[in-house]
Amino acid sequence: xxxxxxxxxxxxxxxxxxxxxxxxxxxxxxxxxxxxxVDIIMYVxxxxxxxxxxxxxxxHAGRQFGTTLIAVPARGRLLVAKSLxxxxxxxxxxxxxxxxxxxxxxxxxxxxLVFIGLFAYxxxxxxxxxxxxxxxxxxxxxxxxxxxxxxxxxxxxxxxxELYQGSATIGALGALAWVALIGAVATVQFLRRDL
Amino acid sequence: MITIDQLVxxxxxxxVLDNVGFTARPGRVTAFLGPNGAGKxxxxxxxxxxxxxxxxxxLFDGRPYRTLPDPLRTVGSMLEGSGAHRSRxxxxxxxxxxxxxxxxxxRVAEVLAEVGLAADARxxxxxxxxxxxxxxxxxxxxLGEPQILVLDEPVNGLDPEGIxxxxxxxxxxxxxxGTVLLSSHLMTEVADVADDLVVIANGRxxxxxxxxxxxxxxxxxEEAFFALTGVTR
Amino acid sequence: xxxxxxxxxxxxxxxxxxxxxxxxxxxCIALEVLLASQGDVTGTDSLPMGTVGAAVIGVVAxxxxxxxxxxxxxxxxxxxxxxxxxxxxxxxxxxxALTIVIxxxxxxxxxxxxxxxxxxxxxxxxxLLTSCLGATLYWVLSGLLGFAITVxxxxxxxxxxxxxxxxxxxxxxxxxxxxxxxxxxxxDLAGRRLFGSxxxxxxxxxxxxxGGLVMAGWAVLLxxxxxxxxxxxxx
Numbered sequence: 001x002x003x004x005x006x007x008x009x010x011x012x013x014x015x016x017x018x019x020x021x022x023x024x025x026x027x028x029x030x031x032x033x034x035x036x037x038v039d040i041i042m043y044v045x046x047x048x049x050x051x052x053x054x055x056x057x058x059x060h061a062g063r064q065f066g067t068t069l070i071a072v073p074a075r076g077r078l079l080v081a082k083s084l085x086x087x088x089x090x091x092x093x094x095x096x097x098x099x100x101x102x103x104x105x106x107x108x109x110x111x112x113l114v115f116i117g118l119f120a121y122x123x124x125x126x127x128x129x130x131x132x133x134x135x136x137x138x139x140x141x142x143x144x145x146x147x148x149x150x151x152x153x154x155x156x157x158x159x160x161x162e163l164y165q166g167s168a169t170i171g172a173l174g175a176l177a178w179v180a181l182i183g184a185v186a187t188v189q190f191l192r193r194d195l
Numbered sequence: 196m197i198t199i200d201q202l203v204x205x206x207x208x209x210x211v212l213d214n215v216g217f218t219a220r221p222g223r224v225t226a227f228l229g230p231n232g233a234g235k236x237x238x239x240x241x242x243x244x245x246x247x248x249x250x251x252x253x254l255f256d257g258r259p260y261r262t263l264p265d266p267l268r269t270v271g272s273m274l275e276g277s278g279a280h281r282s283r284x285x286x287x288x289x290x291x292x293x294x295x296x297x298x299x300x301x302r303v304a305e306v307l308a309e310v311g312l313a314a315d316a317r318x319x320x321x322x323x324x325x326x327x328x329x330x331x332x333x334x335x336x337x338l339g340e341p342q343i344l345v346l347d348e349p350v351n352g353l354d355p356e357g358i359x360x361x362x363x364x365x366x367x368x369x370x371x372x373g374t375v376l377l378s379s380h381l382m383t384e385v386a387d388v389a390d391d392l393v394v395i396a397n398g399r400x401x402x403x404x405x406x407x408x409x410x411x412x413x414x415x416x417e418e419a420f421f422a423l424t425g426v427t428r
Numbered sequence: 429x430x431x432x433x434x435x436x437x438x439x440x441x442x443x444x445x446x447x448x449x450x451x452x453x454x455x456c457i458a459l460e461v462l463l464a465s466q467g468d469v470t471g472t473d474s475l476p477m478g479t480v481g482a483a484v485i486g487v488v489a490x491x492x493x494x495x496x497x498x499x500x501x502x503x504x505x506x507x508x509x510x511x512x513x514x515x516x517x518x519x520x521x522x523x524x525a526l527t528i529v530i531x532x533x534x535x536x537x538x539x540x541x542x543x544x545x546x547x548x549x550x551x552x553x554x555x556l557l558t559s560c561l562g563a564t565l566y567w568v569l570s571g572l573l574g575f576a577i578t579v580x581x582x583x584x585x586x587x588x589x590x591x592x593x594x595x596x597x598x599x600x601x602x603x604x605x606x607x608x609x610x611x612x613x614x615x616d617l618a619g620r621r622l623f624g625s626x627x628x629x630x631x632x633x634x635x636x637x638x639g640g641l642v643m644a645g646w647a648v649l650l651x652x653x654x655x656x657x658x659x660x661x662x663x
Contacts (some may be wrong), residue, residue: 006295013287014280034607043597046589058280066245067278067335071295072242073261085232127640131488132447135588139455140478142596147459151466 005037007055007085014058020051021093027120028101040101041109041164045157048113051093052120055086057130065193075191083121086189108164108171114139115160115175122179125186156182196221197242197343197376204237204253206379210398211237212249215222217393219376221342224369226389227378230424234398235378236274239347243272255343265340267296274347277328278335281321281334285312285331288320298339306334307346333361343374350384362388382420384411396424431514444488445531452481452535452567453542459545472556474543475563475623476595481530482567483591486574491584517659521579525572525651532571534562551647559624565640566622569647570595573615576650580657591616605633611659619643 011017024047031040059065072078093112095106103109124133141157152158159174197219204212212234213396219225229235240246242253244260255263255270263269279288289303307316310330315323323331329352336344344365350358365388369375379385385392392409394402402409413419439445460475514520537554540560549556572593577587594601594616604611611617612633621636622643634642 002297003295005293009287009291011295013283013291015282019235019648020636023236023482031603038606039598044598046593050585050589057490062280063275063278067292068276068295070272070274070278071247071292072269073263073266075261122429129583130482131588134585135451135480135484135592136588138592139451139477140600142592143476143480144455144459146597147476151468195240 003077003082004166005024007073007082008088010058011089014050014054015110016054016058017051017089020047020054021089024093025046025099025100028097032101040097041103041112044101045113045116045141046138048090048094049120049141050134051090052086052117053124053130053133054129055082055089056121056124057133060128061130069195079125079187079190083118086121087114087118088115088189090121103164105168107162108168110174112160112163112171115154115163115179116157118179119156119182122182122186126189128184129187196256196373197225197345198252198254198257199238199242200252201252202238202241202253202417203249204246205249206233206239212241212248212251213398214402215395215398216251217400219374219391221374222369224365224377224388225423226383226385227393227395228374228380228385228420229395230380233395235380236347237375237398238395239272239274239345239378242345243270243274245274246301247306265298265339267292267298267341269339269341269356270345271336271339271341272345272347273329273332273336273349273378275332276325276351277320277331278317279320279328279331281299281341282319284317284319285323285334288331289335292335293304293338296339302338302340308335309337311410329353330357332363341354344368344370344376346375346377348379349377350379356399358384382416383419386416394420394423401425431519432526434513435523436530439485439489439527439531442492444492445485448481448484448488448537449486449531450481452478452532452627455481456539456543457487457546460546472544472549472559472624473547475540475559477538478539478563478567479570479595480592481535482571483532483574483588483595485535486528486571487578487584487587488522489531490570490578491577491582494582518655521651521658522656525575528571528575529568532568533564536560536567540564555624562622562624562636562640564603565644568618569615569619569643572647572649576647580650581594581656613642615643615646618646657660 014189019045024044026038027044027047031038031043059068068078094110097113098106120133120137123137127136130133140155143153145155145157148155156178158173159178162168162171162174199218200216202212202215204208215234215238227235227238237246241248251258258267276409279285285307286303289306290300293303293377307313310333311325312330312334315327320328321333328350333346333349338344341342346366349361353361365375365377378383386406389406391405392403393400410416410419413422440512448606453478456474459477461474466526477595478642493510510520511517544560574587574591578584581587593612594600601611601614605617618634618639620633621639633639
């Protein structure tokens with residue numbers, strides 16, 4: 001529990017986290033106020049990608065990860081605590097976004113945003129650095145997914161989008177499958193790698 | 196008591212550590228000496244559970260670092276500077292470190308005062324000088340009031356006053372019964388404070404012993420260092 | 429000329445630049461293969477992927493100058509070295525911009541023939557050529573925009589998010605067109621027609637030639653602004 005609180009304290013005292021959350025909520029409010037027939041979720045998901053990457057990438061911008069591992073050398077415990085802290089921040093922001101944005105299916109929309117954020121988080125655990133994780137995730141959800149159109153229904157973002165666009169059950173299954181896959185890769189990497 | 200035994204570390208085809216072994220005892224300051232790239236940091240990183248050894252053990256009172264419960268209460272350590280994210284303040288950095296090991300919050304202010312950063316506690320680490328970053332790293336090491344201290348190049352970047360301060364700190368810690376292990380690439384820098392020397396070169400331990408034992412037979416400390424590490428001038 | 433050689437060497441030894449290059453080449457080709465396997469062939473659908481690669485090249489070519497080394501290695505930033513070797517800031521920016529253009533054109537030369545070759549679209553060759561040349565111009569201008577914004581902000585994350593977001597279907601500029609048709613004059617929308625008819629594009633807005641000119645104008649304007657800011661700023 002101490003470790004989860006420490007991870008939450010890390011996120012709270014990092015200015016970039018606050019800016020990202022504020023940015024997401026401000027964009028949502030603006031788009032909702034403009035009252036255009038746009039899918040707000042599609043726009044703000046980029047913010048959730050960043051929000052998922054920050055908890056991991058900030059550790060590797062400099063030498064903080066060394067301090068983290070010295071304070072909590074049990075890597076399994078560290079990963080669980082970090083994932084929980086990230087999920088808490090993500091869930092709160094997603095809930096606020098879904099309500100503020102007046103989503104038709106708020107629970108599904110929030111679940112989709114949490115999924116996108118946690119997927120980005122797992123990708124960041126694997127690649128560690130901010131820019132590659134960000135470029136990779138944004139390319140996937142903003143370029144590859146629309147270009148493949150109907151051929152890309154199995155892609156992580158499209159499978160999970162069913163959560164608020166189609167069948168919640170199929171969406172939940174797809175999201176879980178993708179999280180399990182990338183989560184397993186990330187866990188193995190995290191436990192095995194030096195520093 | 197720190198016990199390092201038969202440590203082997205390979206990176207690709209290169210053997211970085213080749214059967215490295217030595218001990219650091221309570222009540223004594225042990226200096227781990229060697230030129231850049233000799234294997235000092237690799238040894239300390241394995242000792243602190245950051246990297247995995249291909250063979251051998253590195254133990255604190257018989258236990259590997261990764262199995263210590265709330266390790267900061269047993270071992271205080273500093274590797275390469277502050278180890279803090281640049282956009283956080285010193286106080287916030289130490290606050291999360293303390294929380295992760297259930298260390299009372301009051302310790303943050305106490306260690307900041309102890310290392311002389313009380314006035315800069317609310318300044319972002321990005322604005323710190325090299326010496327201040329070093330002091331912050333030492334503050335994190337002292338946070339859990341540990342019995343054992345492991346410090347990698349602690350005098351790096353410190354001004355003369357800072358160097359005198361850290362020597363006093365390490366001496367007092369050992370005199371109070373604590374174990375101190377510090378690394379350095381300057382023999383002259385540690386000779387005054389260390390009781391025991393461990394010299395490493397090219398991934399192998401070349402000699403261990405008290406300062407007098409290691410340096411006897413050589414004209415001066417530098418001469419001993421160059422002769423032992425095989426660097427010719 | 430020596431400064432250009434040095435910049436080219438610097439860029440070619442930077443892994444992040446090669447990552448951008450690979451993103452373009454591998455991204456375009458992989459997408460075309462996937463699309464072709466589904467029987468969907470235009471040969472130019474994958475080209476937005478190159479915009480991302482180009483943006484990465486433009487951004488990292490400059491942001492790498494400001495990444496501080498570890499405290500262990502002295503905590504220095506490469507910009508100090510660059511400016512002591514080439515004290516003229518204008519020349520530093522010009523050679524960097526030129527390097528970015530060369531690298532992006534090179535990535536297009538590698539990626540496009542393969543992507544088009546895989547797709548074998550049923551489109552006249554001259555139309556295909558126009559699309560490819562237009563897309564190359566769009567990539568180059570995107571790279572330069574990314575470069576200029578990075579110089580001004582000394583931060584690579586914001587230009588990357590902006591450029592990737594705006595080269596997608598959920599572009600911020602596209603959203604703005606709902607408020608005012610002036611938004612069609614924003615760089616990313618102005619240049620959209622450069623991709624030709626192959627890419628799912630917006631219905632209204634500027635044609636390819638005037639659009640390309642407007643986008644190029646933006647790139648020149650932002651590069652000038654970058655030059656002004658960079659010259660007045662302490663390293």
